[in-house]
Amino acid sequence: MGLLYLARGEPLLAAQCFQKASVVFCRQPLIWLRLAECCMMALQNGLLDKSEIRVNVVGKGKYRKLMIEENGLVELDGSTQCGKLSLPLARACLSNGIYLLNESLLNESKSDRESTLSVGMNETKEASSADHGEANTNSDLKEAKGGLNQDIIQSSLSAFKGIQSREKLLIKQALLANMAYVELELENPIKALAAANSLLQLPDCSKIYVFLGHLYAAEALCLLNRPVEAGAHLSAYLVGPDDFKLPYEQEDFDQWRMNTSSDCEETLDSSTGNARDSVFLKPEEARGALFADLAALLATQGHHDQAKAMITHALTLIPNNVQATVTAVYIDMMLGRSQDALTRLKQCTRVSFVPGRLEVRAS
Structure with missing residues (x-):
């Protein structure tokens, strides 16, 4: 149910469902990833x-006035554990997910080593017993049949472990x-850079997450104020x-979309502002993000003409x-194109005008 609400773009309801589910699944990294996605x-x-402003227009003619409302945070109904959805909460949830996943991988590695040691000991025992004589015909048939069943079980377990490993890799990529x-978003570039570098160091990391790793590392x-290193990350895609x-x-x-566990995400309209738009960039949009980041990098170095082309x-x-538009506004201002900058600025204003529903009483 939480996943369905998340796919419909209703994070508050989704978070309530995930919070209730966390009572049972609190040791599962995926539940913490989902709560972070809600944030x-x-x-x-x-x-x-809190900076988004709604402006109600009331009155007519010279008595026309603007009544300003500010949107605050919305609490989860009946929530005692999560309180309010926030970015610090998202960071805490992601930290929980990373810790639990690393713990699971460590236990899995220990289990594999113990299993290998046990198999080796069994093989030694079988070889030792074979040296003392041959078993009778019925015993041989039973051992052969048991060995066949053991092979089937082992094969099934190996396939299951392979599926689990792929799932855990996808979850770790998403968490990082x-x-x-x-x-x-919390303006902690050092921690952002550490997470991006950890993402880039993952073996068999998907091309989409490698792209995000380079992008986030460059921004951090x-x-x-390390533009040369930032440029190195972006230059990985230069032709x-x-x-x-x-x-x-x-x-x-x-x-990648087929491998993600959110099978219902295709029901989302891209115009609704999905929280994971940065992840769902189509290839051409991802290329556009690279142009935007390089433009910002060039602008900070004073190469405004090159930045304008980018x-x-x-x-x-x-x-x-919005970020690309803000970058374009800055570049236009630095090039003395104030009118172009003003036109672009109107496209990304955070003020929305709504029909007046408020009554103004005379004081």
Whole structure:
């Protein structure tokens, strides 16, 4: 039920369901990942952003006035454990998930070593008993039959362990990518960089998460005033002085979505502001994000003309991206194009005008 609410873009209801489920599944890393996703979706939907302002227009003519409302945080009904959805809560949930997953992997490794040791001891015993003589015909048949059943069971267990390993790898990639994102939002670039580097060091990491690792690492390094290292992460996708290759193909994107556990995400409309839009970037949109980041990097180094060309490319691929638009505004201002900057600024304002429903009483 929580997963369905999350897919429908209702993070508060989803979080209530996940919180109730956590009583049983508190040792499962996935439940903490889902709670963190609820926090990030609430952020993207504006539920955590106190700076968003709603303006009611009341009155007519010279008596027309603006009545301002501020949106605050929304509490979870009946919540005693989580309180309010927030980015610090998301970070705590992701930390729990990473700890539990690492603990599970460590126990799994110990179990595999003990199993290998046990098999070796059994083989030694069988070889020793074989030296003392041959068993009768009925005993041989029983051993052969038992050995066949054992092979089938072992094969099934190996296949199951393989599926579990792939699932755990996907969960770890998601946990680290989301941690890097949350730390960036909380303005902790050092921790964001650590999470992004950990993501990039994972074996068999998917191309989509490798892209996110490079992107988040570059953004963290920019905040740390290390532009050369940030450029190195972005240059991994450069095919020329001013062009990027696709970070991943549509086939990789489709395969990744098929492997994720949220099978109902296709029901979401991309215009609703899904909290995981950064993860669900299509290949061309991901390329646009690279152009936007390189434009920001060039702008901070004072190369405004080059940055202008890059941000123009970016906006053709991701025209509704607020961060890219803000970067374009900054570049236009630095180039003296104040009117262009003002036009763009109106596209990403956080003020929404709603029909007046408030009554103004005379004082």
